[in-house]
Amino acid sequence: xxxxxxxxxxxxxxxxxxxxxxEAQYTTKWIIKESPLGGRGIxxxxxxxxxxxxxxxxxxxxxxxxxxxxxxxxxxxSKLNTNKLFKCHKCSLLLCSESCKNSSxxxxxxxxxxxxxxxxxxEEVDAALLSRALTAVRALLLNEEQKRFMTSxxxxxxxxxxxxVKELQQYFEIPEGDVQLMILASCVLDANAFQIATSYGKExxxxxxxxxxxxxxxxxxVPNTRYSYNSDLQMIVKAVKPIQAGCEMFxxxxxxxxxxxxxxxxxxxxxxxxxxxxxxxxxxxxxxFLAALKCFSAECPGSLLPIEPLKSSSSWRCFxxxxxxxxxxxxxxxxxLGSLIGSLDFGNLVELENFYLCRVTKYIPKTNQIVIDxxxxxxxxxxxxxxxRWHDEQIEFMKTVYAILKINSFRIPTDDRExxxxxxxxxxxxAFLxxxxVPNTRNVFKEDDTMEVxxxxxxxxGEEIFTCxxxxxxxxxxRRYQFRSIDLxxxxxxxxxxxxxxxxxxxxxxxxLSEYRLALKEQLCRDTLRTVAALGAGDxxxxxxxxxxxxxxxxxxxxxxxxxxxxxxxxxxxxxxQAYKILQGDISAPPDLELRHRYLGPGCDKxxxxxxxILDTSENLAVSMK
Ligand SMILES: [Zn+2]
Ligand SMILES: [Zn+2]
Ligand SMILES: [Zn+2]
Ligand SMILES: [Zn+2]
Ligand SMILES: [Zn+2]
Numbered sequence: 001x002x003x004x005x006x007x008x009x010x011x012x013x014x015x016x017x018x019x020x021x022x023e024a025q026y027t028t029k030w031i032i033k034e035s036p037l038g039g040r041g042i043x044x045x046x047x048x049x050x051x052x053x054x055x056x057x058x059x060x061x062x063x064x065x066x067x068x069x070x071x072x073x074x075x076x077x078s079k080l081n082t083n084k085l086f087k088c089h090k091c092s093l094l095l096c097s098e099s100c101k102n103s104s105x106x107x108x109x110x111x112x113x114x115x116x117x118x119x120x121x122x123e124e125v126d127a128a129l130l131s132r133a134l135t136a137v138r139a140l141l142l143n144e145e146q147k148r149f150m151t152s153x154x155x156x157x158x159x160x161x162x163x164x165v166k167e168l169q170q171y172f173e174i175p176e177g178d179v180q181l182m183i184l185a186s187c188v189l190d191a192n193a194f195q196i197a198t199s200y201g202k203e204x205x206x207x208x209x210x211x212x213x214x215x216x217x218x219x220x221x222v223p224n225t226r227y228s229y230n231s232d233l234q235m236i237v238k239a240v241k242p243i244q245a246g247c248e249m250f251x252x253x254x255x256x257x258x259x260x261x262x263x264x265x266x267x268x269x270x271x272x273x274x275x276x277x278x279x280x281x282x283x284x285x286x287x288x289f290l291a292a293l294k295c296f297s298a299e300c301p302g303s304l305l306p307i308e309p310l311k312s313s314s315s316w317r318c319f320x321x322x323x324x325x326x327x328x329x330x331x332x333x334x335x336x337l338g339s340l341i342g343s344l345d346f347g348n349l350v351e352l353e354n355f356y357l358c359r360v361t362k363y364i365p366k367t368n369q370i371v372i373d374x375x376x377x378x379x380x381x382x383x384x385x386x387x388x389r390w391h392d393e394q395i396e397f398m399k400t401v402y403a404i405l406k407i408n409s410f411r412i413p414t415d416d417r418e419x420x421x422x423x424x425x426x427x428x429x430x431a432f433l434x435x436x437x438v439p440n441t442r443n444v445f446k447e448d449d450t451m452e453v454x455x456x457x458x459x460x461x462g463e464e465i466f467t468c469x470x471x472x473x474x475x476x477x478x479r480r481y482q483f484r485s486i487d488l489x490x491x492x493x494x495x496x497x498x499x500x501x502x503x504x505x506x507x508x509x510x511x512x513l514s515e516y517r518l519a520l521k522e523q524l525c526r527d528t529l530r531t532v533a534a535l536g537a538g539d540x541x542x543x544x545x546x547x548x549x550x551x552x553x554x555x556x557x558x559x560x561x562x563x564x565x566x567x568x569x570x571x572x573x574x575x576x577x578q579a580y581k582i583l584q585g586d587i588s589a590p591p592d593l594e595l596r597h598r599y600l601g602p603g604c605d606k607x608x609x610x611x612x613x614i615l616d617t618s619e620n621l622a623v624s625m626k
Pocket of ligand 4: 221222278
């Protein structure tokens with residue numbers, strides 16, 4: 001076990017703070033010392049302002065995550081492009097390209113693995129298992145000093161850790177010393193590794209990294225720091241709120257918006273401790289009621305919460321009527337809710353939206369983490385995902401369809417006594433017929449939705465065949481008017497009332513929903529921001545994302561309705577400004593963050609139209625900026 005002194009020296013060396021202190025981008029305002037929570041922790045030595053960089057950590061080792069369910073990609077660049085992946089013929093690691101194969105990263109990996117004697121032909125080695133164990137394998141590349149640093153970190157020495165390394169021995173004869181070091185690396189990784197965020201919108205194999213300085217920070221359910229990654233895999237750790245001299249600096253190993261029982265179970269299962277922080281001890285979690293369930297008594301509007309949240313077997317009690325419910329009943333309800341949520345198709349926005357709006361709050365209070373989680377999913381997707389972008393491609397398609405229908409479709413007569421709404425149909429061959437107010441054909445609509453076109457008088461060879469787009473008994477002004485009278489709304493309604501809507505509905509229907517969804521997105525952002533603020537989470541990463549999405553919704557509203565600009569201007573500017581301050585430099589940040597900040601943030605003196613012009617083209621610009 002290293003002394004605090006030795007550990008501090010290693011940390012300084014690791015962060016590169018010893019040699020070129022004057023060139024450092026930040027000065028350390030913290031030290032490592034014994035924590036009242038047990039073990040070591042990082043403590044502020046001076047007052048630290050919100051947003052200040054505390055340190056920039058880099059991984060001792062990094063690589064694929066070890067979970068059996070993680071999709072496996074290239075072991076060098078993490079790409080998931082499954083058709084192109086192949087196994088290295090020397091070591092059996094998955095690769096995507098010749099350049100990844102020839103990279104120094106693969107050279108190192110390959111050198112170790114191909115150095116082991118394989119018990120089976122190399123192509124029979126399980127590439128997925130190799131990928132799961134690879135991060136631990138890379139510990140063999142560390143120098144002695146780095147190994148000492150790694151082994152000084154907390155490790156989970158339990159049989160369930162390091163199984164992927166043990167399984168590797170089915171395929172390879174590995175020197176005992178290497179096996180021991182890799183198992184230890186696995187145990188250290190499981191206790192300390194951080195999942196590395198991927199670039200915005202990119203699908204990559206999940207990676208983790210052992211960031212030794214960050215891993216010295218203890219956990220708190222309301223952390224006072226946040227971290228982000230840059231493209232060099234560096235982790236930048238910043239204060240999310242002012243930290244006073246002498247205070248401990250905390251990170252958070254769970255979801256910020258999970259309720260207390262969920263957080264504590266997760267921490268116990270993955271990190272083997274039960275959190276006793278201030279938030280965990282407060283049944284209401286600072287008034288956010290994230291874990292609350294509906295009172296079991298039908299008449300009561302109250303919420304159930306654990307009486308003693310630090311005891312996992314605590315009974316729950318209704319805050320309104322005092323009804324007590326034993327822990328077992330709560331667990332049954334929670335697992336029922338779990339399977340209800342598990343049955344949802346998270347890829348289906350419409351289903352999520354319906355569930356959120358109509359069903360979920362029948363079972364659980366609006367404050368419950370499940371509702372909040374749905375809220376966040378909807379926020380991330382509304383306006384952003386395929387088919388639900390601000391400028392819906394479906395709408396564009398519908399417009400085209402409408403334009404075609406407007407010119408080409410025929411009104412299908414219906415029996416007036418049934419008072420049905422008129423139908424129309426696109427008959428593609430008949431649509432080639434030009435219009436004449438005295439046509440030489442007539443149309444007969446049949447029961448089976450076909451249209452028969454008869455000659456209404458003798459037609460000579462070479463004569464053009466005409467139809468009449470209006471009622472030919474009408475006088476000219478009426479006929480003209482009729483061409484303009486069909487509007488989008490009518491069309492949408494007709495289609496809908498007849499149950500013939502495609503899944504996306506008519507154009508007008510979608511358009512209405514879009515406006516509505518825009519308002520929904522704004523509302524969801526505001527609600528969730530309130531919860532984050534109530535927790536005292538400061539400028540957490542999540543707050544940055546929520547502000548970005550709130551900004552996007554407000555800006556879209558102003559773009560659609562320029563009259564609202566003056567009213568919305570200051571909030572459009574302040575939300576993107578705050579989001580930018582929190583998310584800048586983060587590889588997982590939305591790619592148009594910078595551009596939006598420049599054009600729609602405070603201090604942009606361009607005229608209104610020009611500022612909003614970027615919303616139409618921001619996607620293209622963001623791509624070309626790369
Ligand atoms: Zn690759
Ligand atoms: Zn290889
Ligand atoms: Zn463990
Ligand atoms: Zn806690
Ligand atoms: Zn009650």
